[in-house]
Amino acid sequence: MLTIQQIKEDPQRIIERLAVKGYDGTVTINKILELDDNRRKTQLSNDTKAAELNKLAASIGKLMKEGNKEEAEKAKAAVAALKEEQKAIADELARTETEIRDILLTIPNVPCDMVPEGKTAEDNVVEKTGGNMPDLGDDALPHWELAKKYNIIDFDLGVKITGAGFPVYLGKGARLQRALIQFFLDEAGKAGYLEVQPPYVVNEASGYGTGQLPDKEGQMYYVSEDNLYLIPTAEVPVTNIYRDVILSDDRLPVKNCAYSACFRREAGSYGKDVRGLNRLHQFDKVEIVRIEKPENSYAALEEMKDHVQGLLDKLGLPWHILRLCGGDMSFTSAITFDFEVFSAAQKRWLEVSSVSNFETYQANRLKCRYRGEDKKTRLCHTLNGSALALPRIMAAILENNQTPEGIVVPEVLRKYTGFDIID
The missing domain is CATH 1.10.287.40 (Serine-tRNA synthetase, tRNA binding domain)
Structure with missing residues (x-):
């Protein structure tokens, strides 16, 4: 706040x-x-x-x-x-x-001067584009049909067990999912992020600390008997590690990464945008979190953007980066960049990552501070980013890499999957 x-x-x-x-x-x-x-x-x-x-x-x-x-x-x-x-x-x-x-607590974070004016996603600014657009022809199948054809994701079984938005990954689909998780964690480790394995439920104080509470849109799953919340992202438990903590000057920057399942009610979501893996209630994600001195946080933000771009380049996916306008930003963010990959069969862009600087907004809620060389305590800056969220990455890989022989696995993942093609 x-x-x-x-x-x-x-x-x-x-x-x-x-x-x-x-x-x-x-x-x-x-x-x-x-x-x-x-x-x-x-x-x-x-x-x-x-x-x-x-x-x-x-x-x-x-x-x-x-x-x-x-x-x-x-x-x-x-x-x-x-x-x-x-x-x-x-x-x-x-x-x-x-x-x-x-x-x-009701006042959103102040957008920094670099945030463009605008009311909706239509007003976001394309900052950068990379990767090669695949040309698959008009007969290319969307990922939900490919999943059925190769028996790698069962959406109907998920509905039977739980409900819509909870798919079941099978065989090579499950293995590809695990390969992506391990690849993202390994790349984060190479970039200096310390891995954390956090809880998947948090208490009320943690929700308030990172700004998910008060939950105005009712998007969090709530366990009423225990007054606990299922996490919408690993950002919540990982950032709350530093709630009510005064860090020494030499401990900064803090760089953490975490894999977790994420749970979002996605209330009000409907239509073609929710087909298949496009919008789920439970999904997997690797998150990167940084705690920085204020003077270093925008350089850290650029490093995080470069990290996400590097992941997409290694996966061979076409991408672009959006600088979000004020009207499309989250309540807590001072500035956000979204990464989207192009889905060749759906012929549309799919968001796979948001990288944000919250400046002191979360830190003030968390009472996350550091003690400088002058012995004075100051609020830290907090940042986080998806690196990466799996469902739409999986969708793009399946769609963009389809061939008459099967779905070709990106080369960087093959040491994790143990196979080159899904057929």
């Missing part, structure tokens, strides 16, 4: 940049400033009462020693009255601080 200091330094700029996300922050930001002014006045009153209490309490012993019992009793009564007044002030202070925090 935003800090009070960020808002106080330039409230008008905050309001103007929030408008890029389509958020009208005029009333909210002014309310925060008003409440903070009240909080400071209440805090001053509380401090004044505390000083009076200390002075009176100290005088009681002196009066008793002097034998001035009547004055001592008056002082005791005054102390009792002041304590009641101070309790009322403290209660008011706590209410104000809670109200400030509750409002701050």
Whole structure:
């Protein structure tokens, strides 16, 4: 969440940049400033009462020693009255601080200056394009038909066991899935990311820490009896490792990667865009997470983009990078770049990765800080990216590599699969 200091330094700029996300922050930001002014006045009153209490309490012993019992009793009564007044002030202070925090939790992150204006995905900017477009002809099959033809993914069986959006991978399909996971983890390890194997359910504090809660769209699966949430991405448990942590200067940057299953309700999703692997309720993903000093975070963001691009190049997939406009960005992000691969049979682009810098927004929620050489503590910057999400990568590999003989496995994966072709 935003800090009070960020808002106080330039409230008008905050309001103007929030408008890029389509958020009208005029009333909210002014309310925060008003409440903070009240909080400071209440805090001053509380401090004044505390000083009076200390002075009176100290005088009681002196009066008793002097034998001035009547004055001592008056002082005791005054102390009792002041304590009641101070309790009322403290209660008011706590209410104000809670109200400030509750409002701050509703304010999205401020998009950085590089974020273009726009309302929908149509306004995103193509930054870069790479890879060769396959020419398969009009008779190319979409991946859901290829999955059935080669018996590698069973969507109907998933519906029987659980419901739509929970496919069952079979034989070479399951092995290809595992090959992708191991390839992504190995490449992350080569890039200096320490692998973490996180839990797949998190508590409420973790959800708030990375900004998934409050869950306005109801996209998280909730286990009500235990008050736990199934993770929508490994970003949540991995970033929360550093909740309420002060890192020493020499521990930065932190670079972690993690494989996990991910769970998303995808409420309201329907139509052709959800066919096959295009949109699932459960899917696999390898995530990269970084904790950085503020001055280094945008260089780290470029490194993460280069890492994802390298993975797509090695898989031989055509890709492009989108700089998301304000209206298409997530609630918590300061800037996001999406990677999409081209699906030759569907003749459309499929998102396979989002790489984001959250600046101090998550770190303030998490209280993730570092201690500099001057011994002062400061908020870190947090970043994360999909490297990569598997379903649409799998879809593109199946579709783009289909031949009359079968589906050719990308060369970089063959040492993991143990086979060159799915036939």
